[in-house]
Amino acid sequence: MNPRACLSVVVPCYNERATVATLVARVLASPWTAEVVLVDDGSTDGTREVLARIDDARVRVILHDANAGKGAALRTGFAAATAEYVIVQDADLEYDPAEYGTVLEPLETGQADAVYGSRFLGGRPHRVLYYWHSLGNRVLTLLSNMFSDLNLTDMETCYKAFRREVIQSIEIEEDRFGVEPEITAKLARGRWRIYEVGISYAGRTYDEGKKIGWRDGFRALVCIVKYSPLGARLRRR
8 A cells, every 4th residue: 555645634732842843743754644733722831832843834733722622622623634534643652653554544445434543453562551541441442332332442542543524524522532432422323434453552651741530531431321322312302
């Protein structure tokens, strides 16, 4: 499969001064990257000054006046994307843009409408970190699968790629990390074709800047039910 510039990389960013310049350089080094839509979600640590120094015509920076959450940043970024495919790329260095080709393959071959990069499939390298965090991810994926009738292994993964018209047809309602089960449930409700591929993962610690916490896990439970086909039917009544 020959690489081509067909990908909008949507980067939600909040207080990532230490990593964002390196991350953008890695994204731009990918032959798949057509554009980078970087949404700064009210950073206060100097991230915006770093972004102002990026000089590449493929990079668009959109500034939120205040921190609203990852879901809000993705809502902005998805709406601004213009390339054939769209992928989510966090502004840290946990996920490797060199693997875009792996994630895009089911889209390029016409098999998929959306592709999830799973940290729990295949033999790719993974940093060993928090047991309870890993267990929580698996429990949320299990519950999401039960309500959506999917068989994903990693619902909470950052690497979600879509045909652009698919993700732009989905109304994003969640402002924070509840966006992950929301998107998954709405893809299931729309009967879009979803594939998974194995990816590597270089997770970081909370001291290194990890932001998701237990409150987000509880919100994810609410979103799994709320946006599931059953929850959608109840909301219409």
